Amino acid sequence: MSPIPPSIHHKPVLRLHLDDITHSATQITNASLDGGLYLARAIEHVISHLYKPYGLSEIPKVRSVTVVLRSMGGVAYTTGLPLDDLHKEIHLSLDYVQAVQSRSSSDIRHEIAGVITHEMVHCFQHNGHGTAPGGLIEGVADFVRLKSGLAPPHWKKTADSRGQKWDEGYQKTAWFLEWLEDKKGAGTVSRLNATLKAEKYNEEKFWKDLVGASVQTLWNQYKETWEMEDTSSDCSTTLKGQE
Ligand SMILES: [Zn+2]
Structure with missing residues (x-):
């Protein structure tokens, strides 16, 4: 190799x-x-x-x-x-x-x-010339980790672990991006990254152009899928310290 x-x-x-x-x-x-x-x-x-x-x-x-x-x-x-x-x-x-x-x-x-x-x-990764939210930057990093089959055992999707907002970062945003790819098509995150090379991050315009909806609307749709998926309610800890 x-x-x-x-x-x-x-x-x-x-x-x-x-x-x-x-x-x-x-x-x-x-x-x-x-x-x-x-x-x-x-x-x-x-x-x-x-x-x-x-x-x-x-x-x-x-x-x-x-x-x-x-x-x-x-x-x-x-x-x-x-x-x-x-x-x-x-x-x-x-x-x-x-x-x-x-x-x-x-x-x-x-x-x-x-x-x-x-x-x-x-x-x-691209970062909208320094303007992309930190939570999105960290979410993209963990999205790649997730898609590479390298999620650690403590990443468990439970009612409490998925986050309150789309841009909380790390695995919470990574799971949201994973859902987004399922919904909007494989390669959506690569398109997101390419857009962050082309332009600065303007939240409303960015998501409308990318997937035709506001990120809050998408987050709400994503949340609606949780009830169907949740089968366990055990606690999981979020690992602190990786930047
Ligand atoms: Zn990081």
Whole structure:
């Protein structure tokens, strides 16, 4: 397998930085990422679910993605270098990996793949030139994670876990986007992303042009489907700390 997906014309340099070799989670994280080769697969997930069929010709020309494994609070975050935003850094918390690993039922490889895929979306997604709501940005990232088969076990759809608003972000908005694709057609989210490249985010115009209805109307329609689907009422926790 080629380490870089063939569909991406501009190939970023992919790097893995082990900040602390002696940290107890460094080796398992490195192994879970196949020594960094997983980064190329994460980019494939982004291309498949965010750039097909719309927007393939407008993938940002990211120059490099460096994953930094280090001790820190939270789960992970992505940043661009101040001098050149096309050099991306994904910071992943070794302390978080350690904590997940200590929960015996967790599949650490699956979880790390999911977190990295979420962060890789941030390296490549469009954001309406900085105007898109944060909840939509995070929802798109978790949508790609969800469609890549990397949803963590704690993502459970219950009456309480689906959210009060469409833009609460993370898996709540991801589930809404998943429903939207079912209703409006596969590739709707790639069209949404392509639109965020073309124009600034004007909520009313954006959703009307995209799917012919206001986002609140869509959210209300989505909510009406919950009653039919809900079969359990167990609590689920929302994981805090991934940005
Ligand atoms: Zn995020």
